[in-house]
Amino acid sequence: MADTFDLAVVGAGVMGLAHALAAARAGRRVVVIDRDARANGASARMSGLVTVAGHAPGQMWRRAKRSREVWAEVCAQASVRIEHEGLAIVARRPEAATTLEAFAATEGGAGSSFYLPDDAHALFPQFKGDIAGVFWSPDELRVEPRSAMAKIASWLEEAHGVAFRWETAVIGVEDGEVSTSRGPISAEAAVVCAGDDFRSLFAERLSAAGLTRVKSQMLRVRLEDGYELPGAVASDLAILRLPGFEELDGVAALRARLEAEQPECLANGVVCLVSQSADGSLVVSGSRQADPTPDPFQSQAIDDLILGEFEAVLGKRPKQVTSRWIGTYAFSSERPVIVDAPSERVRVVVAASAAGASSAFAVAEETIAGLFGKG
Ligand SMILES: Cc1cc2nc3c(=O)[nH]c(=O)nc-3n(C[C@H](O)[C@H](O)[C@H](O)COP(=O)(O)OP(=O)(O)OC[C@H]3O[C@@H](n4cnc5c(N)ncnc54)[C@H](O)[C@@H]3O)c2cc1C
Structure with a gap:
């Protein structure tokens, strides 16, 4: 019988991994699905600088500060070298x-x-x-992005029991089920973190976000x-x-x-x-x-x-x-992070600036608290 998960995360870039971590820390069974064999999008190509100074005052600055804390914990636990x-x-x-x-x-x-x-x-x-x-x-x-993504994914798998489905494209997300190129995956909730591919899943909704x-x-x-x-x-x-x-x-x-x-x-x-x-x-x-x-x-x-x-x-x-x-x-001059809720159990999260890795862990904690409650 196929596995059933509490949360399916689409995308194994930093935003997807951050959501997997927040859900796993909340005791949820998580599967991360990526169409590539390893993270190869923005998260693998970026400078790898986790920034705090220079974010907009208020929410984005608080997110950057919180994310920086989580980055430090993750680096220590996942053996990611801080360069x-x-x-x-x-x-x-x-x-x-x-x-x-x-x-x-x-x-x-x-x-x-x-x-x-x-x-x-x-x-x-x-x-x-x-x-x-x-x-x-x-x-x-600063982390070295490519090796950091690989190490964080391995650590999530080994230390937090997160399942990974690589080389698997997600073609649809419904309440309770994710359709993939390798068949359906059952999950109570889903978060789509597809980076700058905002034209495949929930494209109609995202077209209003100025991306x-x-x-x-x-x-x-x-x-x-x-x-x-x-x-x-x-x-x-x-x-x-x-x-x-x-x-x-x-x-x-x-x-x-x-x-x-x-x-x-x-x-x-x-x-x-x-x-x-x-x-x-x-x-x-x-x-x-x-x-x-x-x-x-x-x-x-x-x-x-x-x-x-x-x-x-x-x-x-x-x-x-x-x-x-x-x-x-992905870039939007309107908002640095877009969080959309197509249904009660589904979220779409797009980092829409050149500093998405710097707020990802805080954004993910907010999304997961919204989906499953804080405790
Ligand atoms: C050159 C460059 C430098 C940057 N420097 C920094 C920096 O120093 N600091 C910083 O904070 N930010 C930086 N950024 C921004 C940051 O890299 C991004 O905001 C962040 O990595 C976005 O993460 P993500 O997980 O949303 O997207 P991505 O890393 O692009 O990951 C999306 C993943 O989703 C997968 N996917 C998409 N659609 C599907 C589907 N239908 N089915 C299955 N899988 C799917 C893709 O294969 C991909 O692995 C930089 C970006 C670039 C390009």
Whole structure:
């Protein structure tokens, strides 16, 4: 006789795994179904930075803080290495310094610091050139996404008894049953976490959510042996992308300067977010181009813009680019997370920003509490 589960989760990306964990912790029998042989969507292609600073004040910031706590627990229990902690945002312009200093004084900046140039150069010798200061948040942590997803899935299976059905496409979700390419699976409730595939399941309902897809170019580079970053590193361009900074002093002036000085970067959504892996290589993100059907091509011109900002901040141009890849994610300018309830026992959850991995565990706890109650 076929197994019956309390919860079927569609998608084994970070959002799906987060829901599996929250339900398993609540004592539920869970099955995770993914059409691929392993996580290969945004969760496997992202930078892997779990961020706290820069989320919109209120609910998103609270979710990021709670998710960061759960990430730390999961990393410890699932043997996921934390590659590094903390985020430095280097102000290349006084307008950026004004914004970062203002942010450090807000509730969302609690625990963070802003260093003026002399202190910043002394504390962070990696940052070269004429900088206007450095913002430092100690809360961020970085995981290596592909291996992290695999380890979390194995740990959920072994330590929490979560069942996985890989290479199995879900073609329909009804109350009490999930239809798949390998036959039906019985489950009292279901959560659909299908990432940027919002056109297959509940497409009609999701069409009202203002969703599109975003393409992001990514690079892995090497500097000299022994090179070490203090944590993740970003610069002025990233400030305009962080919702928690939107209303702060200096942002409008920074935008005007960047529009005049780096218009191509703004047009292609280029930021320079650099993080480091255990082997010393640096992962450099990226660009943001919205398109309902992102093309698969890596533009050299955009890579050059990303590497130009890298050089401006770190004072070096990487000698070697060891790999390049494209990631896509769901995006909505209206809401960073979409949670829909097509029926009492079914939820559809879409992370619709470039920071979905940073809120996933908190979002999942909310969904599971809503489906099964808190206790
Ligand atoms: C390049 C890049 C960099 C990023 N950097 C960061 C970062 O540093 N920090 C951060 O917080 N966020 C980052 N993000 C965003 C983050 O990666 C996403 O928000 C998050 O991974 C989304 O997780 P998900 O589980 O919803 O989607 P996905 O990881 O895309 O997973 C969806 C899964 O659902 C499966 N699926 C879909 N439809 C079906 C179906 N019908 N049947 C069976 N399986 C199905 C897919 O196979 C896939 O495995 C980045 C994204 C990209 C692309």
